[in-house]
Amino acid sequence: DWMGFIFYPKSPRFVSEIPAYLPQKAKRVGIFVNEPKEIIIETASLFGLDFVQLHGNESPGFCNEMDRSRLKIIKSFRVGDKFPNEEVEPYHGKCDYFLFDAKTSLYGGSGKKFNWNVLSDYRGETPFLLSGGIAPGDAEALKYFSHPKCIGIDINSRFEIAPAQKDVQKVEQFISMLKS
Template identity: 35%
Template structure:
């Protein structure tokens, strides 16, 4: 089971996530309390080993800005969390994770229109797109064989429910941000606990 720790804002937290076994580190370049500049992200990215993939999160950004930041930081993936069109996704030169807010079974039909490397299923948007700490109805994801190997599950995950989520949805990876925070800041102990819980689930199964 692969794990993405999103909303990283410091070198110290990034190093803790890497040491704990994270597979993806996420930087937010959209409106968020976890937003970082491309300069901050680049400084953090320099300590991340190549085996850990760097992801930039964008919301309704232009192709030019996405690609410029991706090159500056050295991103491996861009995660699009807004209303980006299938055409924009296909125009990008960098691998794409497209996020979708899931409120009903009908929301899943949108996935058919996109060609991307991963589909990220998240809870409905709150103040910001993503990182709101709410779960959605995981049973809606049943019978999604076309996503086999390309599904990332997000939305309200934490160390105490990630095993259940993995058992229900069978994602390729799980994504967490607020679920590994204490008082709005990343908590290294929670990061470690979450990664251990997620990775032990697949081993048991």
């Protein structure tokens, strides 16, 4: 439904120019890490982004200042052994969605998983995406994962043949298994 484009230069999945395969039906998500607002807005316009996913140390004020009339804002949070309620709380009302990823030293794309049970401590109103090392073999477990604010699953590195090159067959099988 959504396709991500990583605009973080240190990522092996970094997108430096407009690819020939821009989706027409899928929503476009731009992933950024600590970029200035002007760069994000310029990139969003150039790539026709629908969403901006912020994976760095962006403040609640920064998120709120983004042009939310034109772009939906997704703020990523790293989740470890316990849910980071104190960190997430100031972002309510300033982002359209949250993304909960595994806590690592990286800005996402680590292939690491976290214990999804800690999300039972999330009682906020902002809908979220589940992320963090989700692999093709997780489809069955995901059928049993339930949270009233979870709106989707973010898959990435565990579905790749090489950085930025998805194994389409794995993705299709995974979606089919989730729907069965």
